[in-house]
Amino acid sequence: MPRRVVTGEHVWVYWRCDGRDDVARVRNLSVGGMFLETKQPKRIGASTNLHFLVQEGTIRAEATVLHAKQGQGMGLRFTAVREEDRTKLISMLARLRVV
Numbered sequence: 001m002p003r004r005v006v007t008g009e010h011v012w013v014y015w016r017c018d019g020r021d022d023v024a025r026v027r028n029l030s031v032g033g034m035f036l037e038t039k040q041p042k043r044i045g046a047s048t049n050l051h052f053l054v055q056e057g058t059i060r061a062e063a064t065v066l067h068a069k070q071g072q073g074m075g076l077r078f079t080a081v082r083e084e085d086r087t088k089l090i091s092m093l094a095r096l097r098v099v
Contacts (some may be wrong), residue, residue, distance in 0.1 A: 004028040004035075005096045016064075017048040025075075026052075030095070031089060033063065033077040043070035048076060056088040056095070 001017040013027040015036065027035040041067050042048070063076035081089060 002062070002075045003071050004030045005093055007096055010096070011052065011054065011092075016052070017020075017042045017046050027073065029093065031073065031078075031086070031093065033066070035073055035075050037073040039071055041065070041070065041072075041074035044068060047079070050076075052089075052092070054092055056092045059088045061085065061089075063069040 006028050007026050009025070011029065012023055013026055013034075013036065014021070015021050016022075019051075020042050022038065025037045036081055040050050044065050046065045048063050048065065050059075050061045050081040052061075060082065061078050062080040066075045066077050080087060
């Protein structure tokens, strides 16, 4: 299981699921997935498109909802990350571990 990094208030993501667009805070993150804060999590198995805008640059990914906690958020597993975006994701994780 990849080690998760608590992101504090620093990482936000633009996401789309079931035709709805939103911006939300990422609570924790790993190379395999993340927990996204949202009052109205999506159903388990739903596909999401993610766009991080961070100092490493734009990182795009696709993910699937693994679990949801009403009023809190949802756990996502990355299903597709382009190689150049994976490199940026790994750099961001390294930066967040030092903070």
